[in-house]
Amino acid sequence: MSEQPTRQWSRRGFLQMVGMGGAAMALAACAVPVAPAPAGQPAAESGQAFLNYWTGWSGFEFDELQKLVDKFNAEHTDQIFVNMTTVFGQYEKVLTAIAGGNPPDVVSAVWLRELVSMAARGGLQPVTQYAEAAAIDGSEYFPQFWDAWWHNEELWGLMVTSNSQVVAYQPALLAEVGADPANPPKSSAELDALAQSLEKMDADGNIERVGLLPAGLTWWGRVFGGSFYDAANQKITANDPKVVAALEWEASFRQRLSPEKVAAFQSGFGDYMSTQNSFFVGKEAMTQVGEWFIQFQKKFAPDLVMEFMPAPYPDGGNDNTTTFDGSVFTIPAGVQAPDASWEFIRWLSEAENMGEFCYNIQNVPPKLAPASEDRFVSDPRFQLAVNLLNGPHAFGPDKMPVNSLLYSRLAEAESAVFNGQMSAQEALDQVASEVQAELDKVLQRG
C-alpha cells in the first residue's frame, strides 16, 4: 500500500518536472539575452544600448583600438556601451552570425573586397540615410575611398583606416652592394638588378638573404598596367597580357633562385609581427609592405633604418601604383539598434578619433585633413603613402561579387607558376575562365 502511491507520485512528479523544465527552457529561450559584461569592463547600465563590435584587428593594434572604444564608452555613458571582440583570422564567423540571425551590432571584420559581395547578398544594412543626416557627403575623404564604399546607389559602410602598398628597403644594405640608397630603382629592370646584387648564399648553396621576393598579383598586375575586371562588360580579365607579364616577372625571381630553395628559405621566417620578422633580421633586403609597417619597425626593430619606394614599373606600366583594401565598418542586416551602431561608426570617423587611431597604428586616415597633419606627413615615408593613395594609380578592389574566388584563384595561379607547374598564360587563362563561370552564375541568379 505504501509503495504504490509513492511510485505513482514519482512518475507523475517526474513528468511534471520534465514539463516544467521544458517550459522553463522555452521561456528562457524567448527572453531577451542580457549580454554579459566582459572581464575588466563595467556592465552596461539599464537603458543603455549594448553594442557587440567585432573587429579583425589583433595584437597591439587591437589594444590601440580598445583605447578608443573606452573613450567612446566614457563619452556615451548611459547611452551606448561598446564591447569589442576580435575575430582575427576567422572572418567567416561574421557571415555565419549574420545568417544565423544573431549578428554583431557593428563589424569591421569585412574586407573592402568583400563589401559588394556581402551587400549584394543582403548581409548588410546601407548607411546612406545616416550619412546624409550626419552631413557626411564624401567631400572630406580621398575620392577613391568614398567611391569604393558605394554599390547600387547605396553607401554600405565607412573605413577609418587605409593602407598603401610600397617596397621597404634597408639603405645600409643597398650601400653595402654599391647602390645609392637615396635613389632607389625606378624601373622593374633596375629593381631586378638590385635584388640580384643583394642575394646571398651560404657555402651549401642555401639562400641566406634575398633582395626581394615579389608576390601579390593584384598589386604587381596593376603596376604592370593590367586589370582584372572589365566592369562595363562584366568580364574577368585576369589573363590580360600585362597581368601575365607581371606574373612571369614575379616567377623569374624564384626560377633564378630555385623554387625549392626559396620555399625552404621562406619556411624559416619567424613570426611576422615580431622582432623575428624576416626583413628586420636581414633575410629580406627589400619587402612589400604598407605605411603600417612604420609602426611595426618602431616597435620591433627601433634601431633599424628603413626607407620606402613606390613600386618600380616596366615600360607601359603605371608609376606610383598602389592598391588599397581595408576593414570597412558596417552594420549587419538584422541589427536591433542600428542607430546606436551608426553612432559608433560616425564617432570613430570623426577626424580627431580617426586620426588618433591611425596615428597609433600608423595607417593612413581615409580623410584628407587628418592625413595631411604634420604628425603623419612629417615622416617622408608616410607622405609617400598619402601621395600614392591620393594619386591617379590608387586601385581599390573591383566592385564585383566573386572577389573572394578571384583572389584565391590568383594566389593558386601564383603558386603553380612559382613552382614551375604551369606557364603564367595557362594559369591565368584558367583563372579567367573559372572565375568568369562563377561570376556568370551569380549575375544570372541575381
Add this chain to the structure above:
Amino acid sequence: MAAATKPHTARWDARKTRSLLTGLAFISPAIVGFLLFAAWPILQSFYYSFTDYNIFQPPYWIGLQNYQDLVSDRVYGIALRNTLYMVLIGLPVHLLFDFLMALLLATRIRGLSIYRTIFYLPSITPVVASTIVWLWLFNGQYGVLNEIVGLFGFSKIGWLTDPAFTKPSLIFMGMWFGGNTILIYLAGLRDVPTSLLEAAELDGANALRKTWHVTLPMISPVIFYTLIINVIGYFQYFTEAWVLTATRDGAAGGPLNSMLFYAMYLYQSAFQQFKMGYASAQAWVLFAVVLLATGLLFRFSGWVYYRSEE
C-alpha cells in the same frame, strides 16, 4: 475465458504505455536534441544541395546543377584525389604501424607501462598544438627532420613546401597520433587465447607464423572495427592539414593545393565563398562515398573471424 483475459490485457497495455511514456520522457532530451540539431539539419542540407543558397537570401531551386558542377570543378577533383590518397595509402600505413606498435607494446619487457604511456601521450595532446610543433619539425631550413636527413648526406626536403612530399609528410606525422588505435589493438591482443599460441608453439611455429596464423585471425574483428572507423575519419581529414596550411587571410591547401582535402574544400565553399548549396551537395556526395566504402568493406569482410560463430 475471453472476458477474463480482456481486462488483464488492457491493464497490461496501459501499464506498458505508461512505462513507454516514462521511458520516452527520460530520453526526451536526447530525442529532441537529435531531431532538432542532427536530423533536421541533415534533411535541410539534402534540400539545400538542390538549391543555390548563400545563407543571406532564400534558397533558389536549381535541381541537379550543384551535382553537375562538382563533376567539372577542377579544384574539387584535386580535393577528392588528395582525400582518396590519404584513405588508400595513409590509412593502411597507419593501421600497419599501429598494429606493429601494439605488438611491440604487448611484449613482456621491463618498463612496459612507461612505453605504453609515452606512445599514448600524443593522443591526449590537442591536435592543433601537436600540429604546430610538427610545423617546426618539418621546417625546411631549421627543422629537426632536415637536420637528420642532412646527417645521411641528403639535401634538404621541402616537407610542406614541395607538392611531392606534402601528403607523405602528413602520413608520417599521422603516426604520431596513433595512440588510440594502438590501445584498441593492445586490448585485442590481450584477448588472444594463450592456449592457441602455446599450441602453435608446440607445433613448431615461429613468432611470425604465430602472428600470421593465430594473432591476426583472432584480432581480425578489432582490425575490421578500426578500419571502418578510420576510413570514415580519413574521408573527413581536416584539422592537421588546415593548421599546417592556413594562411593569414584564410586560404588553405598548401602548395598547388596538394594538402587540400575534401572537408577543407567543403568548408571553403560554404563559409568563405557563400556557396551553401554547393557545399551541401559535396557533403551528400561524401556521405554516399563513405557509405559505399563502408558497404564494400562489409561485403568483403570474409577475412574477419568471429569466435562466437564457432
